[in-house]
Amino acid sequence: MEQQTQKTKLADEKFCSECGEIIKLKAEICPKCGVRQIPPPNPLSSTAPNGKNKIIAALFAFFLGGLGVHKFYLGQVGRGILYLLFCWTFIPSIVAFIEFIILLTMSDETFNKKYGAV
Template sequence: MKNSDEVFCSECGEIIKAKAEICPKCGVRQSPPPNVFGPTTASGKNRVAAALFAFFLGGLGVHKFYLGRIGQGVLYLLFCWTFIPSIIAFIEFIIYLVMSDEEFNRKYG
């Protein structure tokens, strides 16, 4: 009988702990729980999260820091008083939303 902190192995069906990464019986790596915001890159970046950062905090360059573009993030911070980075960040917000996951992974992964 399965407890609340247990799940079935995706390969052999054995009852295992929910936090287990590998089934102790068959050795198959268990898939992680689905991400609410969609797929992430190999480095853990997420397209929707980057878009939300660009929309809400883009004038300060937070989305650039999140994506690992530190130099561009510093430029956004230096010129945030002009509101030009806010306009560019809004355009980048739209670009991130229409960009495919594969293209996002290729560019920022």
């Protein structure tokens, strides 16, 4: 009968997501199986696949939303130009404040679907 040994890891180690081997905590690739390790999600950094960040977009909407900077950042150049053309009416500022609240309350999945296209 085979004897099973239980693997224990230290504080600076983790288990490989593919083969279960103990590897260093900062390892990006498992030395045993060669699979790239997926970093754990960071709740403070909700970055889309194209590099756009929800918090940055919300801050742009709050501070520079009247000029449409958040629209340019999110790749909506046409809407950004509309915000610039009508910034003297302060209507874009009001709309940008509403978009600021929407961006902050939006889930990461929704943000990635709407603005995360590569």
